[in-house]
Amino acid sequence: MSDDIRDEQLSRLYREAPAAEPRAALDAAILAAARAAVSAVPPRRRAWWQSWTLPMSIAASVVVTVTLTLMVQQEEERALTGAPAAQRAPATVAPEKTDAADLAARPAPPPATPLKQAPSPTPAPHEAARPPAAPAPVAVPKLAEEPPAAPAAAAPGVAEKRQQAAPAADVVEMRARPAPLRKDAVGAAPARTPEQWLEEVRRLKQEGKEKEAAEALAEFRKAYPDYALPEDLR
Amino acid sequence: MHEEMSDEALMLAYRDGDAAAFEALYRRWRSRLYRHLLRQCGNGAQADELFQDIWLKVVNARKGYEAAAKFSTWLFRIAHNRLIDHYRAQGRAHLASYDDDPDDDAAAAALPAAASQQPEALLERKALALELVRHIEALPAAQRETFLLSEEGELTLEEIAAATGTNRETAKSRLRYAVSKLRSALKDLK
DSSP states (O other): OOGGGOOHHHHHHHHTSOOOOOOHHHHHHHHHHHHHHHHTOTHHHHHHHHHHHHHHHHHHHHHHHHHHHHHHHHHHHIIIIIHHHHHHHHHHHHHHHHHHHHHHHSOSOOTTOSSSOOOOSSSHHHHHTSGGGOOSOOOOOTTOSSOOHHHHHHHHHHHHHHHHHSOHHHHHHHHTSOOTTHHHHHHHSTTOOHHHHHHHHHHHHHTTOHHHHHHHHHHHHHHOTTOOOOGGGO | OGGGSOHHHHHHHHHTTOHHHHHHHHHHHHHHHHHHHHHHHOOHHHHHHHHHHHHHHHHHTGGGOOTTSOHHHHHHHHHHHHHHHHHHHHOHHHHHHHHHOOOSHHHHHTSOOOOTTOHHHHHSHHHHHHHHHHHHHTSOHHHHHHHHHHHTSOOOHHHHHHHHTSOHHHHHHHHHHHHHHHHHHHHHHO
């Protein structure tokens, strides 16, 4: 093999030397290792889903995180807006209802009285201020404990007409009215709006019942401390 | 089927997952590689360890095997590298023996004395062959390796040079000295 240097006689003698062989256990160990190395190929077959395990787990984590975040945000919004809304509900809804009722309860339109409730020549409002005896078709606020049935039926139509006729200034005034105490006021004098109440005071004044008028006014101010009183009652 | 395949084809088949191809290749080379190692280290236990390490390296390096390289050259190059590691682990004496590559008469004088004390036994062919093996084992490491690569590996000078990381002239020189010393020893025996 190694060109002319090789000595054939020497090589022949070398081959006659006792053959040394690896042990059978060594053969078995090496062959087993060789087989194991190539039979470890099957992992490639599993690789299609194994290779997806990491991306899928990351995607699942992201979905769970985003979902939880959105849920928490929604819960927070609900907690911030839902609860106060529930508390505010009477305050926000009631004035509108009572405003409508006020308009309905108001007598014939005295258009140009933004802050002052003009005394009405008709007795209807006075009558309306006392529900048990109210003959006129007057709208009664829904907060009233015992709304008269028959007149109330006509109320929506009247309210609508009055509302249309009401000047914008009146609306502004009404919207600016303090709401929270109104509930108490209504509770104290059911079916009586501030305007009606003030009409009552005026009537007492006109009738010369100054003491009663003063008491009624004091009671009114107690009930509506923030109400801007008409000039004639200040 | 595997018996008709070349060493290189078998190794490529094994690289591609054919375990039986490795077994055929192993059967072809196991004895020669084992003897090559046994003559180098002269110790059965060490030869076993080296033998197993080398074949495991073949297994683990299968992906890097290219058909351009002759399998036997590749196998014995792995063996050479493992032997160098073995010499390093054994100590400086073995490495010095390999690196210095003594090829003078002094080295030849270091060969075992002709066993003229046992003339009857040495006349036997088997005994003569055993004596030859003893002389081979006593050669300087580089010469011994070169001689064994030529005999057991049946490598050419170029292949020996490639397997041992040297050039053809060095391989040729080592082989010449090895053969010369062994002839001389055999003459004494005869």
